Amino acid sequence: MTATVTTSLNKLxxxxxxxxxxxxxxxxxxxxxxxxxxxxxxxxxxxxSWLLIWVxxxxxxxxxxxxxxxxxxxxxxxxxxxxxxxxxAIGLVIVGMLTAxxxxxxxxxxxxVSISMIVFGMAVxxxxxxxxxxxxxxxxxxxxxxxxxPEIWLQHQRIALSSAILSSLWAPALYYPLNRWWRHYTRVxxxxxxxx
Amino acid sequence: MFALRQWWNQHALRTALIALAIATAWAVRETxxxxxxxxxxxxxxxxxxxxxxxxxxxSSYTQELQQQIVxxxxxxxxxxxxxxxxxxxxxxxxxxxxxxxxxxxxxQQIVISRGSNAGVQxxxxxxxxxxxxxxxxxVSPSSSRVLLISDRTSxxxxxxxxxxxxGYVRGRMGQQVIMEFFDKMPEVREGDxxxxxxxxxxFPQDRVxxxxxxxxxxxxxxxEVTIELTAPLDILEWVEVVPFEPSEAPEDAPPAVLDSxxxxxx
Numbered sequence: 381m382t383a384t385v386t387t388s389l390n391k392l393x394x395x396x397x398x399x400x401x402x403x404x405x406x407x408x409x410x411x412x413x414x415x416x417x418x419x420x421x422x423x424x425x426x427x428x429s430w431l432l433i434w435v436x437x438x439x440x441x442x443x444x445x446x447x448x449x450x451x452x453x454x455x456x457x458x459x460x461x462x463x464x465x466x467x468x469a470i471g472l473v474i475v476g477m478l479t480a481x482x483x484x485x486x487x488x489x490x491x492x493v494s495i496s497m498i499v500f501g502m503a504v505x506x507x508x509x510x511x512x513x514x515x516x517x518x519x520x521x522x523x524x525x526x527x528x529x530p531e532i533w534l535q536h537q538r539i540a541l542s543s544a545i546l547s548s549l550w551a552p553a554l555y556y557p558l559n560r561w562w563r564h565y566t567r568v569x570x571x572x573x574x575x576x
Numbered sequence: 577m578f579a580l581r582q583w584w585n586q587h588a589l590r591t592a593l594i595a596l597a598i599a600t601a602w603a604v605r606e607t608x609x610x611x612x613x614x615x616x617x618x619x620x621x622x623x624x625x626x627x628x629x630x631x632x633x634x635s636s637y638t639q640e641l642q643q644q645i646v647x648x649x650x651x652x653x654x655x656x657x658x659x660x661x662x663x664x665x666x667x668x669x670x671x672x673x674x675x676x677x678x679x680x681x682x683x684q685q686i687v688i689s690r691g692s693n694a695g696v697q698x699x700x701x702x703x704x705x706x707x708x709x710x711x712x713x714x715v716s717p718s719s720s721r722v723l724l725i726s727d728r729t730s731x732x733x734x735x736x737x738x739x740x741x742x743g744y745v746r747g748r749m750g751q752q753v754i755m756e757f758f759d760k761m762p763e764v765r766e767g768d769x770x771x772x773x774x775x776x777x778x779f780p781q782d783r784v785x786x787x788x789x790x791x792x793x794x795x796x797x798x799x800e801v802t803i804e805l806t807a808p809l810d811i812l813e814w815v816e817v818v819p820f821e822p823s824e825a826p827e828d829a830p831p832a833v834l835d836s837x838x839x840x841x842x
Contacts, residue, residue: 408615411612411616411679412615412616412619412620414679414680415616415675415676415677415678415679415687416620416623416676416677417676417677425749425750425810426681427677427681429681449594449597449598452598452601453597453598453601454601456598456601456602456604456605457601457604457605457609457612458679458680459605460601460604460605460606460607460608460609460612461609461612461613461679461680462678462679462680462682462683462685463680463683463713464605466682468680507681510681510682514682514728531748535682535728535749539681539682543681
């Protein structure tokens with residue numbers, strides 16, 4: 381009896397570490413994918429927003445706070461890889477919270493198409509947050525003569541559209557394996573009917 | 577109070593882990609992403625452009641042109657000595673492969689395969705086949721990040737090489753950039769070559785930027801022209817990093833240049 385409990389505890393511990401490794405590893409993989417532009421991953425000079433796809437995949441079965449925290453951390457990491465202003469954290473926090481808020485059971489079936497649609501919408505939201513920050517900087521800082529407002533929003537159209545299309549097309553490639561693992565993990569760690 | 581303590585007992589570890597993760601991410605953000613780009617360079621190293629391209633670059637034709645340039649530069653130097661106008665010497669350039677693009681959609685950056693181990697420093701100027709490409713803004717041991725002149729925050733002091741009309745070039749996130757003139761009636765026409773000006777503090781002077789493709793001289797507050805960059809920023813594979821120390825502002829420069837030109841606003 382004690383032996384079985386110990387082995388299952390050991391197994392649980394191993395699963396926990398495996399889960400941490402897979403979660404962190406997938407974030408790391410997304411960051412490695414950000415600067416590459418192989419054929420099929422570029423549209424009008426813009427690549428897929430891998431970190432945004434990750435935040436959506438993470439938040440879709442979690443609560444609002446978890447989504448916001450993931451968005452904040454990944455936003456900071458993407459800032460580190462580009463530049464401090466405008467920050468990606470704001471957009472990704474909004475994305476994490478919105479995705480967690482969507483009443484999936486009621487409105488959306490969980491399949492590739494709906495995931496792609498959520499990612500499409502969220503990419504537009506995130507890029508709008510970026511454009512709003514640049515607009516705010518332009519309006520608040522007097523010395524900045526560029527970029528002019530119409531130019532920002534023209535760029536926003538181009539970037540938001542191509543980023544949304546590419547991200548939604550690549551979303552299942554990340555969402556499917558990650559979510560499959562997380563569901564498997566939840567089932568092993570906290571089986572239904574045996575919850576503490 | 578009791579409820580708060582109970583909550584803390586249950587969630588202390590989780591809260592601590594979350595705080596640690598956020599603090600780490602913030603630290604990475606503040607210190608720059610050099611470990612990330614180090615691993616990125618290592619992971620992508622099998623995909624870097626191979627030596628054959630380097631051979632193409634160093635073909636005999638290029639060498640011949642380079643020798644001509646050396647000859648012309650030495651002539652130029654002796655002529656300048658006669659004129660008593662010293663020119664900043666630039667050291668040997670460092671060739672580097674382009675191994676990545678910008679990690680965010682609102683930036684125009686490239687990642688190159690040489691870093692501080694090869695002597696690259698922040699502020700060095702990057703040139704590609706065709707002309708000026710940008711400047712180094714972050715360095716890790718074996719890679720560095722370059723802000724392209726097409727970035728929306730990039731400003732380069734420039735002049736039309738034919739008429740010496742000065743202004744500055746600002747990026748528009750594409751192969752075409754805008755040049756704004758300080759003069760109300762600049763002498764410029766389509767096809768003119770634009771080079772960096774001597775007022776530029778972040779770039780050496782007389783580096784080719786591009787060619788004028790369209791004019792909008794009635795534009796207020798300053799007349800502006802559109803310039804097609806001669807360096808093909810989208811398909812760059814090899815670039816050269818040129819050592820350059822950003823200079824202090826020349827004392828006799830017009831104030832407008834110092835205010836609005838040449839800087840890279842954060």
